[in-house]
Amino acid sequence: MKKSSIIILLALFALPLQAQKGTPEKRDFQVAHFSGIQASDIVQVVVEKADEYALSIETPPEIFKYLDVQVRDGILRIGLIRGELPRSIQKKYRDLEVLCKVKLKELDWLQTSGVAKIHVRDPFRTNKMKIELSGVSQVDVKNVDCNELSVEISGVSELTFYGKTEELRSEVSGASKAYFYLEGKTITFANVEISGTGRTTIEGDAIRALLNMSGTSEFEGARFQVETMKAGVSGVSRARVHVTGSLDPTLSGASKLYYNRNALLRNVNISGASKLNYY
Numbered sequence: 001m002k003k004s005s006i007i008i009l010l011a012l013f014a015l016p017l018q019a020q021k022g023t024p025e026k027r028d029f030q031v032a033h034f035s036g037i038q039a040s041d042i043v044q045v046v047v048e049k050a051d052e053y054a055l056s057i058e059t060p061p062e063i064f065k066y067l068d069v070q071v072r073d074g075i076l077r078i079g080l081i082r083g084e085l086p087r088s089i090q091k092k093y094r095d096l097e098v099l100c101k102v103k104l105k106e107l108d109w110l111q112t113s114g115v116a117k118i119h120v121r122d123p124f125r126t127n128k129m130k131i132e133l134s135g136v137s138q139v140d141v142k143n144v145d146c147n148e149l150s151v152e153i154s155g156v157s158e159l160t161f162y163g164k165t166e167e168l169r170s171e172v173s174g175a176s177k178a179y180f181y182l183e184g185k186t187i188t189f190a191n192v193e194i195s196g197t198g199r200t201t202i203e204g205d206a207i208r209a210l211l212n213m214s215g216t217s218e219f220e221g222a223r224f225q226v227e228t229m230k231a232g233v234s235g236v237s238r239a240r241v242h243v244t245g246s247l248d249p250t251l252s253g254a255s256k257l258y259y260n261r262n263a264l265l266r267n268v269n270i271s272g273a274s275k276l277n278y279y
Contacts, residue, residue, distance in 0.1 A: 038079070046099075055078075119140045131150070149167065206227070211230070229243045
């Protein structure tokens with residue numbers, strides 16, 4: 001009997017807590033034509049391919065008045081009006097979520113900042129795809145086929161990209177990470193820059209590649225087969241490459257470059273305490 005009374009008291013105590021937190025509510029928004037998505041602050045977005053343009057947001061009712069939702073210059077922008085919530089709201093909702101579902105016909109631009117997240121699950125085909133991340137944001141792309149892929153990542157952000165491209169330009173800085181899984185299409189040219197403590201991993205095939213590294217950055221390219229590569233590695237950076245033709249390496253500082261045994265070395269330039277070894 002005593003145990004039952006305790007359970008009832010706990011249940012009654014939990015009711016006001018649930019009411020205080022607020023039950024999430026889903027609302028639909030009318031949006032015009034767009035092909036790009038900008039997510040900022042605490043927004044989480046799931047992107048679906050459709051023959052319509054639609055946006056639905058799920059979050060506690062009192063949060064909607066703080067949201068800034070608009071389509072400008074062909075970009076759907078979702079975030080907070082002043083970039084943050086009032087302190088009273090922050091205290092009330094410790095694990096607040098703003099969950100968005102976006103539907104659109106074509107996709108060619110993604111941008112995240114703050115702690116925002118974007119997940120692209122459906123396949124998209126476009127000519128030029130541009131992705132920008134900053135803050136502590138994340139982007140996960142499952143299947144995008146494009147001719148040109150341009151990526152810029154800073155802060156402590158992370159990108160995972162599955163797809164195809166003919167040309168890749170990637171710049172990773174800060175403590176960010178980028179993972180590219182580019183199967184099914186040979187890249188004609190890849191320009192990869194990494195600085196700070198950034199890390200980039202690429203899998204796929206390319207005809208030409210230019211690699212520039214500084215700071216304490218890392219590059220994993222053992223499964224990225226390149227015909228010809230020019231690599232500049234400085235600072236305390238570390239890289240592993242797979243070159244089927246010629247490798248033109250320039251190393252300085254205390255950097256390390258590991259290459260496959262059958263690569264043909266040309267114009268080797270090594271200074272400082274750098275090391276060039278095969279694996």
